[in-house]
Amino acid sequence: MKFLATMTAALLAASVLPAAAQVSDGKVKIGILNDQSGVYADFGGKWSYEAAKMAVEDFGGKVLDAPVEVITADHQNKPDVASNIARQWYDTQGVDSIMELTTSSVALAVQGLSKEKKKIDIVTGAATTELTGKQCSPYGFHWAYDTxxxxxxxxxxxxxxxxxxxxxxxxxxxxxxxxxxxxxxxxxxxxxxxxxxxxxxxxxxxxxxxxxxxxxxxxxxxxxxxxxxxxxxxxxxxxxxxxxxxxxxxxxxxxxxxxxxxxxxxxxxxxxxxxGFYWDRDDESRKFAERFFARTKRMPNMIHAGTYSAVTQYLKAIKQAGTDDTEKVAAALHGAKVEDVFARGGTVAKNGRLIYDxxxxxxxxxxxxxxxxxxxxxxxxxxxxxxxxxxxxxxxxxxxx
Incomplete structure (x- = not known):
């Protein structure tokens, strides 16, 4: 009987573990890295962090039965500061993906590091077309707008x-x-x-x-x-x-x-x-904006709404891939159809650019x-x-x- 009980417990555990086991460290960790004290503090700043947390909450707080955590830091519009934070996040804090990345020089630097580390980055706050041009990455995505x-x-x-x-x-x-x-x-x-x-x-x-x-x-x-x-x-x-x-x-x-x-x-x-977004566009955007306003006392711009979309689509890609493995999640993101409060009829191109109106x-x-x-x-x-x-x-x- 003891043997049967042990086997039954093992089988039950095996039936519960596979989804979470496909998530590294048993957690999905997203870093929102942007300017929170300089000229772009209102452009994205702590409001993008709120948008990211809002996306995680709306997703249920978990993906593949693993909890999702969002952290943030101020890169001060300095590529060296941003690179140091990103390296620490990747090497010692278990961050799986970095997003927002206001300032093009910062975004290019972090995308280069993310490529080296084989980590996904999704840029919503920077504009240069180089991100999906000559300096593109198989793990890099550009979401909200570009020059x-x-x-x-x-x-x-x-x-x-x-x-x-x-x-x-x-x-x-x-x-x-x-x-x-x-x-x-x-x-x-x-x-x-x-x-x-x-x-x-x-x-x-x-x-x-x-x-x-x-x-x-x-x-x-x-x-x-x-x-x-x-x-x-x-x-x-x-x-x-x-x-x-x-x-x-x-x-x-x-x-x-x-x-x-x-x-x-x-x-x-x-x-x-x-x-790429206006809060008063239609009923859906107004409802989203009202919820955003309730927690921030401001209406969202395209950076905030774009960050919400990027986090949501990243979590969807993990769910579709059945793992947070970078290669498989990147494959799920490339070619993905994006239909959410931010982008209507959007498509992620081979170079990582979200194409939308x-x-x-x-x-x-x-x-x-x-x-x-x-x-x-x-x-x-x-x-x-x-x-x-x-x-x-x-x-x-x-x-x-």
């Missing part, structure tokens, strides 16, 4: 509207170069001209000399190839020089709902921008806003196959396989 989508959305709309001469204020690092380059290329392809550009340090506070150069260029459009507080401060200071009053138009090439809120409609009205927005005038956070008019939908570089043209070797 090409922003250029096609905002740049294309303004050229069609007569804004055919441009001058750029560009953040002096990889993201700024990429955004200026992609937008310039698109403006030129549509018959427009680029009259000049000037680079400024990340986290700059005085834009006087840069704005004066832009104003004196006579360009119809001044494109801000920067983001976060850099863009907000430049827009505020442009009013002091009467740039818009003088007939020039401002294009915020990467500006989200969070920055519009911080700037206020009085200063932001009339800005053209492109986002973007939205061209115009910031409302104060008189047009009917309720809190009612900031955008959706002018047009930019189909995903137009917004993003075709995978086979991206320069990523994986797309040719």
């Amino acid at each position: 090409n989508a922003l250029a096609v959305g905002t740049g294309g709309a303004l050229v069609k509207a007569g804004g055919d001469t441009w001058f750029f204020l560009t953040a002096d690092y990889a993201f700024g170069y990429s955004l200026e380059g992609q937008t310039s290329k698109f403006v030129l392809s549509q018959g427009g001209k680029v009259l000049g550009a000037v680079k400024h340090p990340l986290g700059n506070t005085d834009y006087s000399s840069f704005l004066l150069q832009a104003q004196s260029s006579g360009a119809k459009v001044i494109g801000f190839a920067n983001a976060g507080l850099d863009t907000a401060n430049a827009i505020k200071q442009s009013a002091e020089f009467g740039i818009v009053a003088g007939g020039q138009r401002l294009a915020a090439l990467l500006f989200t709902l969070s920055e519009v809120h911080g700037l206020g409609l009085e200063a932001a009205q009339g800005l053209s921008l492109t986002e 973007m939205y061209l927005m115009e910031v409302k005038k104060p008189s047009e806003s009917k309720k809190p956070w009612d900031y955008y008019k959706v002018l047009a939908t930019v189909p995903g196959d137009q917004a993003y570089i075709k995978p086979e043209q991206s320069g990523c070797p994986l797309a040719a396989q």
